[in-house]
Amino acid sequence: MSNDVIRPAEIAAASLTHSESLKSPAGRLAAASMVGTALEWYDFMIYNTMSALVFNKIFFPSLDPMVGMLLAFSTYAVGYLSRPLGGVIFGRLGDKLGRRAVLVLTLVLMGVTTAAMALLPTFQAIGLASPILLVALRFLQGLALGGEWAGAVLLTVEHGRPDQRGLNASWAQVGPAAGTLLSSLVIAVVTAALSDQTFLEWGWRIPFALSAMLVAFGLWIRLAVDETPLFKQMQAQEETAKAPVGEVLRHHWRALLIGGAARIGPDVVYALLVVFSVSYLTQTLGLPRSLALGALLVGAALNAVATPLFGAMTDRVGRRPVYGAGLVAALGLAALFFPAVDTRSPVLIFLVIGAGMIVHASMYAAQGAFITEQFTPRVRYTGSSIAYTFGSLAAGGAFAPLIMTSILKETASTTGITVYVALGSKPIQGIAMMNEM
Numbered sequence: 189m190s191n192d193v194i195r196p197a198e199i200a201a202a203s204l205t206h207s208e209s210l211k212s213p214a215g216r217l218a219a220a221s222m223v224g225t226a227l228e229w230y231d232f233m234i235y236n237t238m239s240a241l242v243f244n245k246i247f248f249p250s251l252d253p254m255v256g257m258l259l260a261f262s263t264y265a266v267g268y269l270s271r272p273l274g275g276v277i278f279g280r281l282g283d284k285l286g287r288r289a290v291l292v293l294t295l296v297l298m299g300v301t302t303a304a305m306a307l308l309p310t311f312q313a314i315g316l317a318s319p320i321l322l323v324a325l326r327f328l329q330g331l332a333l334g335g336e337w338a339g340a341v342l343l344t345v346e347h348g349r350p351d352q353r354g355l356n357a358s359w360a361q362v363g364p365a366a367g368t369l370l371s372s373l374v375i376a377v378v379t380a381a382l383s384d385q386t387f388l389e390w391g392w393r394i395p396f397a398l399s400a401m402l403v404a405f406g407l408w409i410r411l412a413v414d415e416t417p418l419f420k421q422m423q424a425q426e427e428t429a430k431a432p433v434g435e436v437l438r439h440h441w442r443a444l445l446i447g448g449a450a451r452i453g454p455d456v457v458y459a460l461l462v463v464f465s466v467s468y469l470t471q472t473l474g475l476p477r478s479l480a481l482g483a484l485l486v487g488a489a490l491n492a493v494a495t496p497l498f499g500a501m502t503d504r505v506g507r508r509p510v511y512g513a514g515l516v517a518a519l520g521l522a523a524l525f526f527p528a529v530d531t532r533s534p535v536l537i538f539l540v541i542g543a544g545m546i547v548h549a550s551m552y553a554a555q556g557a558f559i560t561e562q563f564t565p566r567v568r569y570t571g572s573s574i575a576y577t578f579g580s581l582a583a584g585g586a587f588a589p590l591i592m593t594s595i596l597k598e599t600a601s602t603t604g605i606t607v608y609v610a611l612g613s614k615p616i617q618g619i620a621m622m623n624e625m
Contacts, residue, residue, distance in 0.1 A: 221363075225340050226362070229364040229368060230367035230368075234375070246311060246312070247317065262437065270329065278435070291343065297409060300403075301328040303400045334573065341361075353503065354557045358553045361553055375484065444571065447571070462487075486538055487544065498552075511558075595608065
């Protein structure tokens with residue numbers, strides 16, 4: 189499917205509602221789209237980073253450090269496992285009630301669950317109930333994130349021009365990098381201000397508690413944005429789907445497979461660079477936590493800048509060339525990552541993580557427009573949410589850090605991880621996406 193193909197219904201909707209869309213300036217729409225995913229991923233990445241740094245000590249303290257890390261990353265996977273359920277629930281609501289209302293709901297849910305983690309007693313205080321509560325909150329986090337992405341993309345895509353979908357959709361894709369950048373900054377400040385012991389005792393709670401203020405800011409931005417003109421027109425003409433999930437499964441199953449397949453490579457690369465790298469650098473190589481977080485900061489900043497640039501590029505040259513170049517570059521990243529970081533050279537570590545995040549941006553930027561273009565407007569929220577979230581489960585998006593840690597534990601070598609990342613970055617999902625564009 190070409191990214192230049194525009195459905196007739198959408199052309200009519202765009203022309204009929206162009207003057208109305210001007211009520212929401214482009215900058216405000218971009219901010220509303222980005223701020224939600226940024227705050228959602230701030231919460232998500234705070235959890236991921238703490239899984240690598242402290243959760244294996246305070247929630248699984250009686251276990252071998254490597255086993256504790258495995259269990260901590262297992263709770264990371266729980267957040268991914270709940271995302272498809274969130275995609276189904278909130279996607280259905282988004283196609284029946286509207287994009288804006290669902291985006292407010294998912295933002296509040298993510299913020300409340302993350303703030304609750306700041307108050308969670310440790311294993312030493314309440315025993316087994318502590319990790320159980322942690323997993324439950326993680327489940328709710330994933331539920332909210334599962335309903336967030338598609339709505340954030342549609343907010344800008346359905347307000348904007350059809351020939352700028354790549355750029356418009358990419359603002360939501362900036363969110364993970366912005367959230368990672370913000371979470372890394374907060375953790376870097378907190379860890380620099382506190383001793384390791386103090387950070388382990390209570391300092392880790394501070395980044396979680398700050399989520400409450402971030403949610404308030406996000407709500408202020410989002411409540412100032414109108415519902416999309418396209419959805420309001422469908423409501424006025426009574427064309428909204430009555431049973432969007434069933435309609436997607438019956439009539440759009442091929443689009444689900446194609447859209448979901450496009451998720452695999454970027455997810456595995458992101459897990460290597462952002463989640464697994466922190467634990468590998470600090471616990472396996474024994475390097476300072478500040479080095480790992482510093483490299484992550486630089487990489488996230490580069491990713492945030494590169495994503496809209498690649499998004500705009502897809503409008504000019506197409507989704508296929510941009511995504512395809514990213515797939516090829518990801519193979520080189522897989523081969524070079526561990527040789528670079530194993531040198532323990534800060535310069536090489538910063539370079540390989542920074543370059544890797546740019547590679548990720550080239551694939552990730554194409555996804556927003558590509559996945560939403562697979563579905564008609566009446567089921568676009570549901571279809572995009574299901575494709576996006578179920579695609580994360582395929583070939584290890586949900587389990588990538590766990591798989592990488594298990595490979596390292598069983599083989600005492602990183603070769604298997606390199607092979608895993610290379611396989612996740614190249615095969616069927618890339619071919620399927622590229623042939624359809």
